[in-house]
Each structure stands twice: as C-alpha cells, then as structure tokens.
Amino acid sequence: MAPSASHLVDxxxxxxxxxxxxxxxxxRASTTSPRFRRIITDRSFLRRFRKLHPPPLLGFADERAGFxxxxxxxSSAPLARALADTADFTYSFVPKPSNxxxxxxxxxxxxxxLLESSRYGTFRELAVCDPLSRRYxxxxxxxxxxxxxxxxxWEFRSILAPIAEEDEDETSFKVIxxxxxxxxxxxxxxxxxxRQWCIAASPSWISLGADRPWGLRVVFGGSRGFSCFDYVRGCFYSASPWKDRLLVLDTRTMEISTVNDRTGYHMQLRWLPGQAEGVSARDNGLGRLRPAQVRSLPAxxxxxxxxLEMFSLVGDHSPNGSFHLYHTAQDTNSESPKEWQLENIIQLPGQYDYFTLGAAExxxxxxxxxxxxLDIDEDSPVWLSKTDWDVDYFSLDVKTSELAKVCRRRREFFHYEDVYWYFGFPPSLSKPSI
Incomplete structure (x- = not known):
C-alpha cells in the first residue's frame, strides 16, 4: 500500500x-504548530537528531545537590537557565535512604x-533519577x-553506563x-x-600486571583512587588509580586492562610541574595553598x-604562574611499540590557577x-576549611582548542573537585530518561 500524502509530508x-x-x-520550530511538535518530539526523530547534533553542555551538578x-x-545559557528553572537538582522527589x-x-x-547515600560505608545505597521528569x-x-x-x-565507586547505540529503549540503564x-x-x-546485580569481571591485580593501587588513602601522593573515569568509544579510562598506567574497562566485553603511561614523550612529561612526580605546590616548596592543588589527572x-588521545595540565601553582595543556596521543592501530607522542601544547589564559575535572562528549x-x-601560606593560622573561593569552570573543545567559560560558583576550600557535567536538549524536547 502506497504511503499517504500526509505521511510523505511528515x-x-x-x-x-x-x-x-x-x-x-x-x-523554536516545535512551537510553530501541533504537527511540527508531534514530529519533533517523537523519540525516533530525536534519536536521529542527536546523532547529527549532540546535546549541548548545559552546566554542572555538584556533590552537594545543586546545579x-x-x-x-x-551559547547554552538560555537553555541552561530553562533547565535550572524546570528540573529538581535537590532530588527532593527521591525517597530518602535508610536512617x-x-x-x-x-x-x-x-x-x-546516579545518587548514593551520604552515609559512610563500603556498599552504599544507590538510586538513579531524572531531575527533569522527576522519575527515579x-x-x-x-x-x-x-x-x-x-x-x-578499600574503595567502592559507581558510575552510569552510556546508552548503547543499538539500544532502542532509552529509558533502560545500567550502573557499573x-x-x-x-x-x-x-x-x-x-x-x-x-533489576538484578551480576559480577561482570573480577581480575586480580597480578593478572593486570600491577600492584594494588594506592587509592584514596594517599590523596596527597598523587593518586585519587577510582575517582575519575573518561568514556571514549565504548571504554572507560581512569588515570587515577596509578601514576604510571591507565585502567581501562571495555563496556562491550566487560574486560579490564591497563595502558602503559610511561612510554615515549610521557617519560619527560610526567616530570613537569603539576604532573605525577610533583603533585602539589607544597611538594615543590612554594609554600602556597590554593584549592585543588593535588595532582590534576590527565584526561x-x-x-x-x-x-588514544590525552590532555595533561602542566603548571607549578606559583603566584601568577603559567599553565599549559599538553596534548599527547598513542597510535592504537600500529603494530610497532605504542609510544605516546606530543601533538600540541596549548597555553591557557593567565591570572588563573587551574585544575582538571575530566572529559566528555x-x-x-x-x-x-x-x-x-586570597593566598594562604602553609604556615598561616587560617583554617583552610573556613575559607571561601570563587571557582570558574571552563570547557575546551578538543577539535578546535577553543576555551569557553561555562559558569562560576562559590564554595569552601577543597582538595579536589567533584562536579558532573550535564548535557541535554531543551526541556521542551527532553523525554523522560527513566
């Protein structure tokens, strides 16, 4: 049967x-007519649109339940304000955990x-919610x-798995x-x-060719445990557990592996200020304390x-010091030894003391x-935890190297930052994700 004229117009x-x-x-087009809105808000159409136009960055959620x-x-400011006015980032609609x-x-x-109970413990209560639709x-x-x-x-870390490209049900999810x-x-x-848990992998540290990572017990030693994962082409990468290698989880096979970080150009890069062998201003003898001076993790x-491409932040945290991003890459297709090569060095604008947050999209x-x-000397009687700081957040477009300021927040002194980037469509085009 031939398609109707109305269907062809759609x-x-x-x-x-x-x-x-x-x-x-x-x-804006969706507000023009009911017919336009019906077509534009259809999940299958939005899926096609998303492949051509990735959702923009709208802001950051933080560990203290805020947006x-x-x-x-x-450029995303109007959409971001619409999201902030519509969504509930206090998560008041989610029943409280026990106790x-x-x-x-x-x-x-x-x-x-992904929410976790604030109660300290090994296996915390978990919940997944959609702040926009208020489902959980x-x-x-x-x-x-x-x-x-x-x-x-020693440590327990939870993350959300990304939606698989072949997954038609966009309301289903996995927690790793x-x-x-x-x-x-x-x-x-x-x-x-x-609605069940399973053990997907259980490799020994020996089988990974590594000692057990230091974890959060030695945060000032330049390792932050399993605190930061970057997702690239089906794999999660973390530079956090060790100083000399990356932890890799392939979400398609659920296999765990490692990547050597100490080859090629990285042999000299990791000795530059702010890298693994010199992780804080105190270690460098500068005597100057500012937020997030612990090791800025490569992304x-x-x-x-x-x-495999990586950005590493180099800077000595000295007053009015300079900061650069070192862009390095490792050819994963080559049969020859996979060594890290320097691709580019990007100088960051002055008058800032920088730290890395992570990478996505x-x-x-x-x-x-x-x-x-305020500058605080390490011998100062001022309690660091009682000081407040204005923190600016930036995004760097990997393809163009364009740096853009996203927003500013005020918060108390911190050793490392936990904020979570939020990408999304305008609220009027966002379907429930749960």
Whole structure:
C-alpha cells in the first residue's frame, strides 16, 4: 500500500528539521504548530537528531545537590537557565535512604543522575533519577553472596553506563560499580531491565600486571583512587588509580586492562610541574595553598580513529604562574611499540590557577581560581576549611582548542573537585530518561 500524502509530508518535514543547526532552533520550530511538535518530539526523530547534533553542555551538578547552569555569554545559557528553572537538582522527589541520610550525586549521564547515600560505608545505597521528569529507581541492595567476601574493599565507586547505540529503549540503564580489594578488582553491573546485580569481571591485580593501587588513602601522593573515569568509544579510562598506567574497562566485553603511561614523550612529561612526580605546590616548596592543588589527572578525550588521545595540565601553582595543556596521543592501530607522542601544547589564559575535572562528549573540563583571591601560606593560622573561593569552570573543545567559560560558583576550600557535567536538549524536547 502506497504511503499517504500526509505521511510523505511528515517525512519531508523530518528531513528539514534534521538540518536545523542547533537544539535551540529545533525547540523554536516545535512551537510553530501541533504537527511540527508531534514530529519533533517523537523519540525516533530525536534519536536521529542527536546523532547529527549532540546535546549541548548545559552546566554542572555538584556533590552537594545543586546545579550550576551555563552563564552568559556561553551559547547554552538560555537553555541552561530553562533547565535550572524546570528540573529538581535537590532530588527532593527521591525517597530518602535508610536512617534518614541524604542523597548526593556521584555520576551524571544521558539526563540521568546516579545518587548514593551520604552515609559512610563500603556498599552504599544507590538510586538513579531524572531531575527533569522527576522519575527515579531505587536500586536493590547487592546480594550477600556478591558483597560479603573474605576481603573488605578499600574503595567502592559507581558510575552510569552510556546508552548503547543499538539500544532502542532509552529509558533502560545500567550502573557499573568498581570494588577495590587487596588482591583483585570486582566489577558489578546492575541492569534496569532485569533489576538484578551480576559480577561482570573480577581480575586480580597480578593478572593486570600491577600492584594494588594506592587509592584514596594517599590523596596527597598523587593518586585519587577510582575517582575519575573518561568514556571514549565504548571504554572507560581512569588515570587515577596509578601514576604510571591507565585502567581501562571495555563496556562491550566487560574486560579490564591497563595502558602503559610511561612510554615515549610521557617519560619527560610526567616530570613537569603539576604532573605525577610533583603533585602539589607544597611538594615543590612554594609554600602556597590554593584549592585543588593535588595532582590534576590527565584526561582521555575523543580524538581521531585509531588513536588514544590525552590532555595533561602542566603548571607549578606559583603566584601568577603559567599553565599549559599538553596534548599527547598513542597510535592504537600500529603494530610497532605504542609510544605516546606530543601533538600540541596549548597555553591557557593567565591570572588563573587551574585544575582538571575530566572529559566528555569532545570537551575537556577545567576549574580555576583567579589570582586576585586570597593566598594562604602553609604556615598561616587560617583554617583552610573556613575559607571561601570563587571557582570558574571552563570547557575546551578538543577539535578546535577553543576555551569557553561555562559558569562560576562559590564554595569552601577543597582538595579536589567533584562536579558532573550535564548535557541535554531543551526541556521542551527532553523525554523522560527513566
């Protein structure tokens, strides 16, 4: 049976809408007529549009249950303000965890926020929510035969898995948890489809050719445990557990591996100020204390096919010191030894003391405190925890090297920052993610 004229017109309109330059333009088109809105808000159309026009960065959620929208003159400022006015980033719609503790975010992806109980403990209560639609799922406790073992994990880290390209159900999700034991690394996965936990991997540290990582016990030694994961082409990468290698989780096979960080140009890069062998101003004898002076972790970014690309922040945290981003890459297709090569060096604007946050969706994220703020000598009687700082957040477009200020927040002194970037469409075009 031949398609109706109305159906053909809808298909033609879809092709026209796909060519609109931005999500904001698409949102404006959707208000023109009921027919336009029906076509534009269809999940299958939005999926096609998203492949051509990735959702823009709208701001950052923080560990204290708040949202910091992109501010003018950032191009996403109007959409970010609409999100901030509509969504609930206090998570008041999610029932409180047991013992009346509060929730705090520990990961954000695809419009979802992963929450964990603020109660200290190894296996914390978890929930996944959508702040825009105010929907949530309380995750069941991990079965005892998985969580109760001879060893007690040193650290437990939870992240959201990205939506698979072939996954038609955009309301389903997976949570991946890493448990750092004395002799092994366990990877647990929760599926919203089965509503069950499973052990996806359990390699020993010896099988990975590494000693057990230092973890959070020695945060000032230049390692932050499993505190930062970057996602690139189906794999999570973390430069956090060790100084000399990356931890890699392939989400397609759930295999764990490592990548050597000490080859080629990295042999000299890691000795530069702010890198693994000189992690703080105090270690460098500068006697100057500012937020986030512990090691700024390298970030793995989406680059060219067949290469693993990384940005490393170099700077000595001295007054009015200079900061640079070193862009390095490793050819993953070559049969020859895979050595890190220097691609580019980017000088960052002055008058700031920078630190890295992570990378996602083709962007590198940085935080910074301006030089005109309070300087604290390490012998000062001032309690660091009682000082307040204005922190500016920046995004660097990996392809163009364009640096853009996203927003500013005021907060107390901190050793390292936990904020979570939020990408999304305008609220009027956002479907529930749960």
């Amino acid at each position: 298909e033609l309109l879809e092709e026209i809408f796909l060519r609109l330059p931005t999500p904001a333009a698409l949102a 910091h929208p992109a501010e003018a003159p950032h 009346d503790h509060s929730w705090r975010p520990c990961n954000v992806r695809d419009g979802r926020v 799922v309380l995750l069941p406790p991990m079965p005892e035969h998985m969580s109760v073992q001879e060893q007690r994990p 948890c890493f448990a750092d034991y004395e002799t092994k690394l366990d990877v647990f996965v929760f599926s919203s489809v089965t 793995i970014v989406v680059g060219r096919e067949g290469a 083709g962007f590198l994220f940085l935080g910074a405190t301006s030089e005109d703020q």
